[in-house]
Amino acid sequence: MGEKIPFLDVSSEIGKLKGVMLHRPGKELERITPEYLHALLFDDIPWLRRMQEEHDGFAEALRARGCTVYYYEKLLEDIMKNKEVKKQLVCEVVENCGVADPELEDMIKEFLIEKTEKEVTEIFIAGLHKKDFPNIKKKRLGDYIKEEYPFYINPLPNLYFTRDPGAVIGNGLSIHAMNTHARERETMILKYLYDFHPIFQKESTPLLYDYSYKNPIEGGDILVLSEGVIAIGCSERTSARAIEDLTMNLFEKNKNFKEVIAVQIPFKRSYMHLDTVLTMVDYDKFTIYPGVEDRLKAFRLTYGKIYPKVEVMKDLKTTFKKALGLSAVDFIQSGGGDEVTAAREQWNDSTNTLAIAPGVVITYNRNEASNETLRKHGIEVVEIEGSELVRGRGGPRCMSMPLMREKI
């Protein structure tokens, strides 16, 4: 019998993208109110219909280049066709949403188990509003105290940023411990997809990190530079300890990997992950936000018995050059050489490009100066609309979880 070809395979940032997981924004976005804006990690309230059109445009741009799009919600529905899995997932979700009264908790579980897998999927993502649940009599103190909060189950408006809950690295999967409560369920569900969906081929896919680990790490901080090196941002969202843990697991489970480059970026919301200031666009090219370039610190991590050995590096460019075995690396500054434009466009994710092949990237069309600069450096730029999508503070890279890339 021939050897099974691994479905998950991401050995670079730029190899031709063959399979990607997306989530089309849905009702969950219509549950953001000004009061809960910041807790839900938004700065503004998007217009859903336009956002969906823009997202469909993104998916079309990917398909047009030969990439298969898998939707998170479809995979979730698939696994819940197994009644046991559905029950287990319902219990775990409900037990983690902080309902004070155990009787009420049981009622919510029963309510969900009665629903079809499509309906449960929608509730897991859009949340369960109290008005959508049969009237209950308040009994416990907690029922009164929490009555102002509108949801039994929180909505997940950030789910369309599929980059963050998990990352395929080589043939392994890293399932992240999210930094904020608002995004925890995204990663819990991803673990179920890994456990039960055939495309994740659990038996041949090593788990490199688990959401039950206590140190936070998010996918926007992980860049797969090559078959043997990854870079991980140490950021507002990703802790140094998590970087060490993932590094140790990676060295143990995939012998191709011999080094990890940790990149410290300023701990600030506008730069929340490494990929909001730096992405790889070609074999030897990166786009970078010039406003932070001098403040990025690089550390080289190699194998150590209990934790990785740390080497403090001189600068990021030389570190990348060495790690990739290149004679030169081009850092393309976003914003077209103007400080103000660069800052404005970075806020709108100019540096959050998604490479779909070597030297070909998807970006938002609104970042005109940065796109022009990329073109001047020989990059093919595929533009998409993003006026509503951008309001969640993420670009094409954040909105995609690559599952398979061709080897380069």
Ligand SMILES: NC(=O)NCCC[C@H](N)C(=O)O
């Ligand atoms: N990789 C990324 O930079 N993702 C963007 C995530 C935006 C989302 N509103 C968040 O704050 O988590």
